[in-house]
Amino acid sequence: MDTNIILVAIVVLMAISFDFINGFHDTANAIATSVSTKALTPRMAILLASSMNLLGALAFTGVAKTIGGKIANPFELENGLMIVLAALLAAIAWNLITWYWGIPSSSSHALIGALTGSVIASAGTSGVNFKGFLTILQALVFSPFVAFAIGYLIMNILRFFFKNANPRSVNRGFRYMQIVTAAFQAFSHGTNDAQKSMGIITFALIAGGLHQTMDIPIWVKIICALAMAAGTSAGGWKIIKTVGSKIIKLQPISGFASDFTSASVIIGATMLGQPVSTTHVISSAIMGVGSAKSIFSVKWLTAQRMVTAWVITLPVTALLAAICYYIVSIF
Numbered sequence: 001m002d003t004n005i006i007l008v009a010i011v012v013l014m015a016i017s018f019d020f021i022n023g024f025h026d027t028a029n030a031i032a033t034s035v036s037t038k039a040l041t042p043r044m045a046i047l048l049a050s051s052m053n054l055l056g057a058l059a060f061t062g063v064a065k066t067i068g069g070k071i072a073n074p075f076e077l078e079n080g081l082m083i084v085l086a087a088l089l090a091a092i093a094w095n096l097i098t099w100y101w102g103i104p105s106s107s108s109h110a111l112i113g114a115l116t117g118s119v120i121a122s123a124g125t126s127g128v129n130f131k132g133f134l135t136i137l138q139a140l141v142f143s144p145f146v147a148f149a150i151g152y153l154i155m156n157i158l159r160f161f162f163k164n165a166n167p168r169s170v171n172r173g174f175r176y177m178q179i180v181t182a183a184f185q186a187f188s189h190g191t192n193d194a195q196k197s198m199g200i201i202t203f204a205l206i207a208g209g210l211h212q213t214m215d216i217p218i219w220v221k222i223i224c225a226l227a228m229a230a231g232t233s234a235g236g237w238k239i240i241k242t243v244g245s246k247i248i249k250l251q252p253i254s255g256f257a258s259d260f261t262s263a264s265v266i267i268g269a270t271m272l273g274q275p276v277s278t279t280h281v282i283s284s285a286i287m288g289v290g291s292a293k294s295i296f297s298v299k300w301l302t303a304q305r306m307v308t309a310w311v312i313t314l315p316v317t318a319l320l321a322a323i324c325y326y327i328v329s330i331f
Contacts (some may be wrong), residue, residue: 001183007081011204014088016227019197021095022107023053023231031182033255033286039178048179049186050233057225061216061274064191067199067315068206070132072119073110079128079329080207081179083118084200088324095319098309106277107304109313111196112136117318121325143265144284151261151288158253159292174252181202181259188231188266189278194228196275244323255291261285280310 031045040048074080089109098105112133119127162170201220205211250258262278262285267277283306290298 003209004081007085008204008208008210011081011084012086012201012223014085014092015197015201016223017203018088018092018095018111018200019194019224019227020231020234021092021099022193022197024180024234029211031186033259033322034178034182036168036250037175037178037252037255039175039252039255041180044181044234046233048183049189050229052183053190053194053232054225054229056187056192057194057228058190058221059187060191060195060270061196061198061221063199063270063275064202065214065215066132066136066273067111067115067196067275068202068216069199070136071115071130072123072127072129074203074206076121077119077207079122081204082325082328083115083122084204084207086121086328087111087114087118087321088200089324089328090117090317090320093320094313105309105313106140106279107193108196108277108279109140109277109310110317111200112140112275113314113317114321115200116314117321118325121320121322122329123151139269139272139276140280143269143276147262147265147281147284148288148291150265151258151285152292153270154261155254155257155289155292158257162253171252174256175224178252178256178259181256181263182318184263184267185259185282188263188270189230190225191270192266192276193278195222195270197224197227215259250286254293258282258289261288277310 031040031042031049034040035042035045065095068074072083077083088111090135091107091114094105094110095107116128116133127154128316198220201224202211202214202216205220208216211217265281265285266276266278283303287298287303
């Protein structure tokens with residue numbers, strides 16, 4: 001059998017594994033707030049997140065094309081399959097490490113950092129499309145600040161309109177509304193995160209000479225969507241605990257505000273074809289909502305730990321991918 005076909009098959013399996021791990025690693029993003037406020041039971045939340053993730057993953061392709069073609073040109077790179085394989089190994093390793101420690105780090109940062117590091121290891125800095133990379137980096141950096149600001153604004157608006165309402169009635173009403181926003185959250189997560197693996201697989205298909213355009217094959221969309229949904233159904237309880245309770249103490253109204261904020265920011269980025277970190281956006285929205293009540297209501301030590309993980313993910317995964325590339329290239 002042709003070596004390229006074998007390598008493509010390995011890359012596809014690795015990408016599906018990354019999508020599955022991304023699903024349970026980032027399950028918390030879609031359902032932590034609704035579980036912590038008891039709007040949904042854990043079982044119902046995971047079923048809802050899985051189904052909406054699947055629908056979201058099948059809905060768009062813009063982010064996939066960005067990942068597949070804007071960091072590096074798969075039509076020009078030599079050893080493209082080895083590059084993708086090394087990037088996936090590094091990104092999966094980092095996701096598993098941060099999942100084990102319950103740190104809501106970014107799968108997006110991990111994949112983008114790993115792909116960049118692997119390209120540099122193979123082709124040097126000239127192999128990286130820095131204009132495209134910087135565009136992606138801007139979206140990754142600015143989206144959490146946008147989510148924080150919008151979350152702060154929305155929560156203040158809600159507090160103004162419901163300041164004289166009966167707290168019990170408000171909580172009951174927003175607990176039902178959180179079911180809708182949890183579904184919206186899971187859908188938006190699928191529209192952005194699942195596409196990253198679609199882009200990686202398409203990159204590999206082009207590098208292996210099995211595909212001629214950046215259009216995403218339908219079978220790639222289906223397997224990535226199913227892998228993401230399956231991973232989501234497996235759950236990610238350590239990260240759910242961190243996102244749902246260790247940033248701020250959530251109530252249904254604040255859970256609604258953070259869910260609506262983060263889902264809106266993510267779906268907006270998807271419409272622009274920009275990959276963002278769903279973890280960053282959701283955690284920042286929660287911080288913004290908490291700050292609207294009181295700056296002291298946010299557990300900033302937890303936030304600091306999360307930000308540290310966010311900052312180091314890109315360089316660490318780039319270095320890991322470079323090491324992985326040198327190892328796999330030996331064989």
